[in-house]
Amino acid sequence: xxxxxxxxxxxxxxxxxxxxxxxxxxxxxxxxxxxxxxxxxxxxxxxxxxxxxxxxxxxxxxxxxxxxxxxxxxxxxxxxxxxxxxxxxxxxxxxxxxxxxxxxxxxxxxxxxxxxxxxxxxxxxxxxxxxxxxxxxxxxxxxxxxxxxxxxxxxxxxxxxxxxxxxxxxxxxxxxxxxxxxxxxxxxxxxxxxxxxxxxxxxxxxxxxxxxxxxxxxxxxxxxxxxxxxxxxxxxxxxxxxxxxxxxxxxxxxxxxxxxxxxxxxxxxxxxxxxxxxxxxxxxxxxxxxxxxxxxxxxxxxxxxxxxxxxxxxxxxxxxxxxxxxxxxxxxxxxxxxxxxxxxxxxxxxxxxxxxxxxxxxxxxxxxxxxxxxxxxxxxxxxxxxxxxxxxxxxxxxxxxxxxxxxxxxxxxxxxxxxxxxxxxxxxx
Amino acid sequence: xxxxxxxxxxxxxxxxxxxxxxxxxxxxxxxxxxxxxxxxxxxxxxxxxxxxxxxxxxxxxxxxxxxxxxxxxxxxxxxxxxxxxxxxxxxxxxxxxxxxxxxxxxxxxxxxxxxxxxxxxxxxxxxxxxxxxxxxxxxxxxxxxxxxxxxxxxxxxxxxxxxxxxxxxxxxxxxxxxxxxxxxxxxxxxxxxxxxxxxxxxxxxxxxxxxxxxxxxxxxxxxxxxxxxxxxxxxxxxxxxxxxxxxxxxxxxxxxxxxxxxxxxxxxxxxxxxxxxxxxxxxxxxxxxxxxxxxxxxxxxxxxxxxxxxxxxxxxxxxxxxxxxxxxxxxxxxxxxxxxxxxxxxxxxxxxxxxxxxxxxxxxxxxxxxxxxxxxxxxxxxxxxxxxxxxxxxxxxxxxxxxxxxxxxxxxxxxxxxxxxxxxxxxxx
Numbered sequence: 021x022x023x024x025x026x027x028x029x030x031x032x033x034x035x036x037x038x039x040x041x042x043x044x045x046x047x048x049x050x051x052x053x054x055x056x057x058x059x060x061x062x063x064x065x066x067x068x069x070x071x072x073x074x075x076x077x078x079x080x081x082x083x084x085x086x087x088x089x090x091x092x093x094x095x096x097x098x099x100x101x102x103x104x105x106x107x108x109x110x111x112x113x114x115x116x117x118x119x120x121x122x123x124x125x126x127x128x129x130x131x132x133x134x135x136x137x138x139x140x141x142x143x144x145x146x147x148x149x150x151x152x153x154x155x156x157x158x159x160x161x162x163x164x165x166x167x168x169x170x171x172x173x174x175x176x177x178x179x180x181x182x183x184x185x186x187x188x189x190x191x192x193x194x195x196x197x198x199x200x201x202x203x204x205x206x207x208x209x210x211x212x213x214x215x216x217x218x219x220x221x222x223x224x225x226x227x228x229x230x231x232x233x234x235x236x237x238x239x240x241x242x243x244x245x246x247x248x249x250x251x252x253x254x255x256x257x258x259x260x261x262x263x264x265x266x267x268x269x270x271x272x273x274x275x276x277x278x279x280x281x282x283x284x285x286x287x288x289x290x291x292x293x294x295x296x297x298x299x300x301x302x303x304x305x306x307x308x309x310x311x312x313x314x315x316x317x318x319x320x321x322x323x324x325x326x327x328x329x330x331x332x333x334x335x336x337x338x339x340x341x342x343x344x345x346x347x348x349x350x351x352x353x354x355x356x357x358x359x360x361x362x363x364x365x366x367x368x369x370x371x372x373x374x375x376x377x378x379x380x381x382x383x384x385x386x387x388x389x390x391x392x393x394x395x396x397x398x399x400x401x402x403x404x405x406x407x408x409x410x411x412x413x414x415x416x417x418x419x420x421x422x423x424x425x426x427x428x429x430x431x432x433x434x435x436x437x438x439x440x441x442x443x444x445x446x447x448x449x
Numbered sequence: 450x451x452x453x454x455x456x457x458x459x460x461x462x463x464x465x466x467x468x469x470x471x472x473x474x475x476x477x478x479x480x481x482x483x484x485x486x487x488x489x490x491x492x493x494x495x496x497x498x499x500x501x502x503x504x505x506x507x508x509x510x511x512x513x514x515x516x517x518x519x520x521x522x523x524x525x526x527x528x529x530x531x532x533x534x535x536x537x538x539x540x541x542x543x544x545x546x547x548x549x550x551x552x553x554x555x556x557x558x559x560x561x562x563x564x565x566x567x568x569x570x571x572x573x574x575x576x577x578x579x580x581x582x583x584x585x586x587x588x589x590x591x592x593x594x595x596x597x598x599x600x601x602x603x604x605x606x607x608x609x610x611x612x613x614x615x616x617x618x619x620x621x622x623x624x625x626x627x628x629x630x631x632x633x634x635x636x637x638x639x640x641x642x643x644x645x646x647x648x649x650x651x652x653x654x655x656x657x658x659x660x661x662x663x664x665x666x667x668x669x670x671x672x673x674x675x676x677x678x679x680x681x682x683x684x685x686x687x688x689x690x691x692x693x694x695x696x697x698x699x700x701x702x703x704x705x706x707x708x709x710x711x712x713x714x715x716x717x718x719x720x721x722x723x724x725x726x727x728x729x730x731x732x733x734x735x736x737x738x739x740x741x742x743x744x745x746x747x748x749x750x751x752x753x754x755x756x757x758x759x760x761x762x763x764x765x766x767x768x769x770x771x772x773x774x775x776x777x778x779x780x781x782x783x784x785x786x787x788x789x790x791x792x793x794x795x796x797x798x799x800x801x802x803x804x805x806x807x808x809x810x811x812x813x814x815x816x817x818x819x820x821x822x823x824x825x826x827x828x829x830x831x832x833x834x835x836x837x838x839x840x841x842x843x844x845x846x847x848x849x850x851x852x853x854x855x856x857x858x859x860x861x862x863x864x865x866x867x868x869x870x871x872x873x874x875x876x877x878x
Binding site: 251266299312318394420 | 661662663664665668682684686693694695696697698699700701702706708709711712713715716719722723726727728729730731732734735737738742743744745746747750753757823824825826848849850851852
């Protein structure tokens with residue numbers, strides 16, 4: 021029986037110490053976060069570490085070395101993902117955990133990387149405290165998730181693991197600065213022709229720890245959430261066209277002003293998502309007005325709609341309401357409108373059995389938690405194609421992410437890693 | 450007694466042929482419009498003729514030659530305005546007419562240039578049909594009004610005539626492509642130090658003919674309007690700031706989304722101007738969203754407001770309602786907002802006596818007309834600082850301007866020039 025020595029506030033809240041109580045050393049957690057943050061450091065707390073950059077090479081080397089130091093077998097796959105394996109006593113499908121090691125430009129220290137480190141820390145603790153598991157357990161640092169160098173990389177690391185990168189993709193995925201991802205791979209010694217070798221069919225379960233990137237846990241006063249679904253996301257690109265005219269000489273009552281139509285549509289969609297209630301969200305993030313001069317009624321307004329809901333039926337209703345509003349406003353105002361769907365990810369429910377397991381072990385570990393859907397996309401969505409998945413969220417200060425201001429406390433991170441380790445223990449031992 | 454020989458439909462509508470009925474030759478009108486349109490022609494009907502360009506030099510030379518051919522005394526002033534004078538028999542202050550010879554890039558054939566040509570055509574007709582006037586009459590082609598090369602030129606041609614160009618202005622007025630207006634003047638042989646010589650204090654009346662640039666005459670089925678005021682215009686530049694966050698992870702109910710605030714403000718302002726009714730107009734012509742990515746709740750939205758009304762009290766109410774809405778929406782949504790007034794022209798009423806004269810002579814000439822305010826700014830606003838002013842509008846097809854599609858029929862133009870000539874006759878003979 022292993023009893024935790026660290027008496028943090030969550031331990032003190034535990035009623036009974038479970039036989040599976042797992043000790044996570046906060047000093048080691050802090051040390052690994054700080055050390056890996058050297059690779060691509062921007063200012064005090066920022067990270068700019070794009071896939072296949074020299075900063076990325078440094079971080080993957082660090083991760084591989086840390087896995088080796090923890091007594092894990094290290095494997096770098098054909099796409100540049102780094103795996104650390106704690107070999108099990110059986111040939112059952114493995115239990116994997118991890119997240120991506122690349123960042124926004126700049127992002128913070130936690131988005132992605134924390135999940136890769138958490139898996140490593142959990143495996144180290146399990147190996148030290150429980151020895152050899154029944155099922156092999158793996159920690160992974162996926163090479164790419166942020167699309168911060170290649171806008172259409174589309175989960176390059178985890179997608180390779182599921183075997184869904186086509187032979188043409190390496191030449192079709194183009195960086196903001198123009199180079200192909202194939203060239204970027206060759207520049208770090210990887211052969212794009214070998215990407216299919218990264219495919220795995222022997223992973224049975226995948227659990228990803230990630231920062232929440234939102235304020236829900238902070239507002240609830242909880243350190244950790246169990247994620248029961250990743251939301252469905254649709255991106256529309258719309259354009260509303262009217263008649264460009266002189267701002268002074270055209271009476272309001274006979275204008276065909278696309279900005280007036282856009283403003284009504286944007287207000288209406290935002291109100292619709294608000295009225296449907298959590299976790300429905302709709303965001304108008306991008307607006308381009310033409311010709312965009314103060315004294316001219318615009319000719320057209322281009323815009324994007326990002327609309328999300330984890331429930332397939334509510335999601336369909338949300339989209340139908342948005343599309344209906346666009347039709348109605350354009351028709352009433354004598355404007356032309358059209359749109360195309362640029363991205364359409366279905367909701368990705370977590371595996372109910374893993375969710376139950378994580379809920380149970382969180383309670384056993386004395387970690388207060390809630391269950392919620394993820395509003396952001398994650399590598400787990402990809403991994404769901406080959407494995408049963410679930411996620412663990414750690415509280416984000418002020419809900420911030422994709423910024424150097426991103427922060428999660430060591431106390432919260434230790435709580436999250438303890439739930440992760442206990443979950444992996446429950447699945448693999 | 451001169452009786453018109455051209456029996457167009459407006460002549461046929463005349464009840465009695467006045468002693469002052471003035472013949473305007475439509476073939477000469479068409480010829481001058483087509484000939485001057487060669488300078489800066491773009492495609493079939495477009496014009497791109499910015500101040501002090503080679504196209505502009507060609508058009509001013511053409512205008513000077515046409516004035517000379519009409520028997521007018523030609524004078525080019527220090528800023529590049531071209532004047533054609535029909536000398537009067539007394540030293541009374543002169544009666545002037547004209548408009549600007551520069552264009553948008555591209556604009557059409559009529560905005561500005563038609564007014565310069567109309568003055569020339571009217572003076573030619575008056576000289577031929579009535580001989581020497583009592584007061585000197587002048588036709589003028591102002592060098593610049595469109596701000597299409599120098600965004601802050603601010604009525605360069607007519608402003609010079611009113612003596613309101615400061616000694617520092619020639620170096621402070623900068624082109625979109627970087628050069629100063631001082632350099633542009635020197636490039637065409639003008640000395641910016643001599644601009645003060647363009648100032649006039651001997652013009653008593655100024656009547657400007659211009660295309661309407663809006664659809665009101667077309668909808669009313671009338672060729673001509675007498676303009677009793679130029680609207681008051683205010684341009685605001687506003688910025689509304691919220692909190693940038695992840696589009697998926699932040700619930701609607703706790704967002705501080707500046708796009709949501711902007712959309713509500715834009716809708717509200719547009720509805721306010723619509724509800725106040727003609728001639729109130731409010732236009733949101735320019736919008737800049739940051740960071741402008743589909744999946745990110747924006748940090749801020751910059752926008753412009755162009756709001757106009759010719760009645761000083763209604764205008765103040767319109768602006769107060771717009772400002773009140775911005776305060777209210779920002780406060781309710783937890784957003785920061787501020788704005789600055791970039792441009793603020795008071796309403797410029799026409800001289801009532803000239804308006805009455807134009808109304809009377811239009812009736813005498815058998816030209817159906819209405820009286821309206823101008824929603825656009827014009828050189829007449831500047832000239833009002835040194836003279837009594839009024840304007841005549843000619844119907845615009847589909848209300849279009851600032852585009853190669855701009856069109857007014859020769860029949861309507863002849864009707865407008867006849868009213869102009871009759872007005873000048875009434876003022877000067």
